[in-house]
Amino acid sequence: MNKALKAKWIWRYGNEEGALWRSVIDAKYGFGDEQWWPRRVSQSxxxxxxxxxxxxxxxxxxxxxxxxxxxxxxRFWTDILIGNLPLCNQFPQIYIISDNRNATIAQFCHRVEEESQWNLQIRRTSFDWEVDELNAL
Structure with a gap:
């Protein structure tokens, strides 16, 4: 099977949530780490x-x-948003103190008129050494 056709099927998996064929793939292999991608096949x-x-x-x-x-x-922490690493790897100290490590961006960011307001749901007051990482985030 050529590369373009393989890529098309991966793309279709992400876009055709209600399709019967996708339900079969999900039942057989499960979801991947991200909701948009299927789990990789590990059968040898x-x-x-x-x-x-x-x-x-x-x-x-x-x-x-x-x-x-x-x-x-x-997912805010585990999907790759910036660079080649998820934010949980780029900002591990903040990830550790986050109350909701599986949260989506929608759960952390709220639009008020034209502004975005972020609430990362940190479980305690940040220490000085964590504030630098929080500001960088």
């Missing part, structure tokens, strides 16, 4: 069409960009 035996498609996954992921939209499907 047998013939798997989906495993062949997912061989293209890393190249596909590096070649696209996503729009934020309303932020309800993008």
């Amino acid at each position: 035996h047998g013939c798997s069409l989906w495993r062949g498609i997912m061989e293209m996954f890393q190249t596909f992921k590096e070649s696209i960009s996503c729009r934020l939209g309303n932020g309800s499907r993008i």
Whole structure:
């Protein structure tokens, strides 16, 4: 199967939430770490069409960009938003004290008129050495 066709199937997986074929993939392999991507196939035996498609996954992921939209499907800490690492790796001290490590951007950011207001749901007052990391975030 050529690379373009494999990439198209990965793209369709992310866009066709209600499709029967996607439900079959989800039932067989489960969801991945992100809601938009399928879980990688780890079976070492047998013939798997989906495993062949997912061989293209890393190249596909590096070649696209996503729009934020309303932020309800993008996890603030664990999805890669800036650079090549998720924010939980870039700002580990703040991640540790976050009350909601699986929160989406929509859960942390609220629009008030034309401004975005962030509430990262930190469980305690930040220490001085954490404030620098919080400000960088």
